[in-house]
Amino acid sequence: MxxxxxxxxxxxxxxxxxxxxxxxxxxxxxxxxxxxxxxxxAHQTLVLRGVYRRLKRHGEIPQSYYEYIRGSKTWAQFSSIPEIAALLEEVSAEVHQxxxxxxxxxxxxxxxxxxxxxxxxxxxxxxxxxxxxxxxxxxxxxxxxxxxxxxxxxxxxxxxxxxxxxxxxxxxxxxxxxxxxxxxxxxxxxxxxxxxxxxxxxxxxxxxxxxxxxxxxxxxxxxxxxxxxxxxxxxxxxxxxxxxxxxxxxxxxxxxxxxxxxxxxxxxxxSVRDAIEGLPKIRSGIAPVRDNSWDYWRGVRRRMRDRVKESGVALRIANRRQVLTTGAPFLRSYIAPHDPTEYEKWILDPAIAGVTLHEARRHMEKDLERYGYLAYRAMELKRNPTLLDLPETLQPAHENVGKEDTPFLDRFRVQLWETPATTVVSHIAKDGHYYIHPDPEQMRSLTVREAARLQSFPDNYFFKGSRTQQYSQVGxxxxxxxxxxxxxxxxxxxxxxxxxxxxxxLQAGTVGSVYEGSQLLGPAAVAPWPLSTEPRTDATSSLVTEA
The missing domain is CATH 3.40.50.150 (Vaccinia Virus protein VP39)
Known part of the structure; x- marks a missing residue:
């Protein structure tokens, strides 16, 4: 090598x-x-990935790795496994902070x-x-x-x-x-x-x-x-x-x-759709937290829909009976595609048995309404709306907003379904205004996993640190x-x-086209399809049926 x-x-x-x-x-x-x-x-992420890579080259990835990234094993439990401890010692001699x-x-x-x-x-x-x-x-x-x-x-x-x-x-x-x-x-x-x-x-x-x-x-x-x-x-x-x-x-x-x-x-x-549409649907959190319940959030969404109706934009609501959670560090409810695209072959790893780092962050109520409204407008306009496309009731309360020389008209940016995303940068760690999810019914910004998918990180790539630190690493x-x-x-x-x-x-798929050859499965071998599943209704599920 x-x-x-x-x-x-x-x-x-x-x-x-x-x-x-x-x-x-x-x-x-x-x-x-x-x-x-x-x-x-980022150094901790490199160390963990170094362990993963050695496990992969020595044979199959053990369940202990997946248990760790799913959160069912602590770092202390995972790192104390003799095989893992030995690999950590090797990796630590090569990955330097x-x-x-x-x-x-x-x-x-x-x-x-x-x-x-x-x-x-x-x-x-x-x-x-x-x-x-x-x-x-x-x-x-x-x-x-x-x-x-x-x-x-x-x-x-x-x-x-x-x-x-x-x-x-x-x-x-x-x-x-x-x-x-x-x-x-x-x-x-x-x-x-x-x-x-x-x-x-x-x-x-x-x-x-x-x-x-x-x-x-x-x-x-x-x-x-x-x-x-x-x-x-x-x-x-x-x-x-x-x-x-x-x-x-x-x-x-x-x-x-x-x-x-x-x-x-x-x-x-x-496109954005190709990369993230298959992930579980979740909803945003609300900040500051007064009542982060489904009923309260649904009231915010109802107000957003009313503003959309008032502006004459057609509402397209796929399933009114879907109750969304704010996601979790690990979600079990994930249905793998029957016929994966080449990009999905690179991204997916069925051994995860779900998805990690797919948790929505919290936003101010007014921003949630803006996110949902702008996502609906994006569907209608087939472009990214600007501040000028917001109704007066949703305009930010800044002195220069609404004037001819209003700066940063694109301060809110919807990622459009049918095109590649805009550049994912480290600023995504600070707020989600530039990374609004294209589904208005979820009314939120992108999760760490969605940002990672837009960056082409495999789903089994796990980022260490807090969510803010994870966003920064991805960007x-x-x-x-x-x-x-x-x-x-x-x-x-x-x-x-x-x-x-x-x-x-070289054998087919080693050098040359990343997408050529049926044997090329990217960094994680993809198991026979379909992987799973009926959606679960436990604490790690992203949706249940509304009564």
């Missing part, structure tokens, strides 16, 4: 994509030997050097560096919020990419994959474009080390590429989200001549299914490395 080092790993989106290549044929191509992440909870930067360079280098020494039989063997330096300083939203901040250009996050480049120069990976937000292309610092600074710094690596910089979407020579040629639009590659990211792939010059170019192949579009991640496609092309560039199985002899 080709060793991988993951910097600024987040909860492991890039890592998941690389690790999954070849696993469906029990011949994994890549093996992550060191990961670095500063956030405590470290804030990368000048202060930790000595420790970081020591850990990388040790990991590579153990993984490489020869210093000339191939290995890959992946990662995405923190992007808040480059994002358009982040920059707009700090336009009057005199210290913004001094923010160290502007220059964390240099730590990434320093490690490239120190360890000379065969290939590196560097991810960042599209705003990187327009971001400036002290009058210089940050993207150009990165390319310039790549020509000044330690020891004169050189890389050929390649695009994953345009098959041109490095010198003829434009900045926009490095932008990957995730929705063009089977991800149910319009997420546009800059991906730089660097191939070491001494390998470039024998390393074929490889660009991503466009995939069929996957900061690289979509694993997109990372998988990038990883396949990286494997082709390497020919799987000297002495390894040639790329053109």
């Amino acid at each position: 080709i060793p991988v080092v993951d910097l600024f790993a987040g909860p492991g989106g890039l890592n998941e994509g690389f690790s999954s290549v070849g696993e469906e044929n029990s011949k994994p191509v890549f093996n992550t030997v060191a990961s670095f992440e500063m956030d405590k909870y 470290i804030e990368l930067g000048p202060e930790t360079q000595s420790l970081t280098d020591s850990l990388i050097r040790s990991a590579l020494a153990d993984a490489l039989k020869d210093e000339k063997d191939d290995w890959v560096l992946i990662g995405g330096p923190p992007c808040q300083a480059y994002s358009l939203v982040g920059r707009s919020r700090r336009t009057k901040d005199k210290d913004f250009e001094k923010d160290k996050k502007h220059f964390l990419y240099r730590e990434y480049l320093r490690i490239i120069g120190e360890f000379a990976p065969s290939i590196f994959v560097m991810e960042n937000v599209k705003g990187l292309l327009s971001s400036t610092n002290a009058g210089s474009k940050v993207f150009e600074l990165i390319l310039e710094d790549l020509t000044r690596l330690k020891g004169g080390l050189e890389y050929e910089i390649r695009s994953m979407v345009v098959d041109n020579q490095s010198g003829s590429l434009r900045p926009q040629d490095f932008v990957i639009r995730a929705e063009n590659y089977g991800i149910p989200q319009r997420r546009h990211r800059v991906i730089l792939v660097g191939v070491r010059k001494d390998l470039a001549d024998r390393s074929p170019t490889a660009t991503l192949t466009a995939r069929e579009s996957v 900061n991640a690289v979509p694993p299914l997109l990372a998988r496609q990038i990883a396949e092309k990286v494997a082709l560039m390497l020919g799987l490395g000297e002495g390894r199985q040639p790329a053109d002899q």
